Amino acid sequence: MRLRYAVAALCVIAAIVAVTVGRNGHGHPATPDPQQSRPTSPSPGATTATTKPPSALDLEFPPSIRSARMGPTYLRLPVASADLDNMVRVHGPDIVALATKGAFFGQVYAAVSTDGGGAWHIASPQFARAGGCGPCTTNHLNVTTNGTVFAWGNDGDLVKVTTDLGTHWQESDFGHGVVSVTPQGRRLVVRAIGNKTPAGRYATCDYISTDNGLTWQRGPAQPAIKP
Helix, strand or coil: HHHHHHHHHHHHHHHHHHHHHCCHHHHHCCCCHHHHHHHCCCCCCCCCCCCCCCHHHHHHHHCCCEEEECCCCCCCEEEEEHEEEEEEEEEEEEEEEEECCCCCCEEEEEEEEECCCCCCCCCCCCEEECCCCCHHCCCCEEEECCCCEEEEEECCCCEEEEECCCCCCCCEECCCCCEEEEEEEEEEEEEEEEEEECCCCCEEEEEEEECCCCCCEEEEEEEEEEC
């Protein structure tokens, strides 16, 4: 009889242990942590990454423009001063001009004199050629206060710059054309042409270079111009 009571007692103890295993350490039924089951949400002040659609200005004028190195100067010959135009003094006896007249028959090169204009020689690749050049049109030359020489043309697309009197040239393409290139101390400011507006004019925008024409950053939009 005692053996039966002992077996029954063991069965009761086993049942109690089994129920306790399903409970937490405090003797209460284990329940899910509400913090773990709750969906997460952004913390206050957190931002969600979104893709900003390009603006009309972005589509028409890229945020930046990078120049490309021009090819070597193949034509090396003396130049008569009568064939020159747009002379600018860089510093001391160093002068740069555009060779556009006489023997050049509408071709355009940069020419350099290092003796105050006594002798001249070609110091650039061909900038422009005769016969409806369009984008390569080059008829202006100027210099910044730190000696960067730059060339461009009315309605041409390209701005060429040199910082070493024509030994190396960089060229930047402004796509639809250039209205003006203006030195502002050591900076260069290009006013570039954009698309035609519904009013029949052309949008314009400034580009600014602070590294001698190697790169250009888009500046503010400017008034539209007549074609």
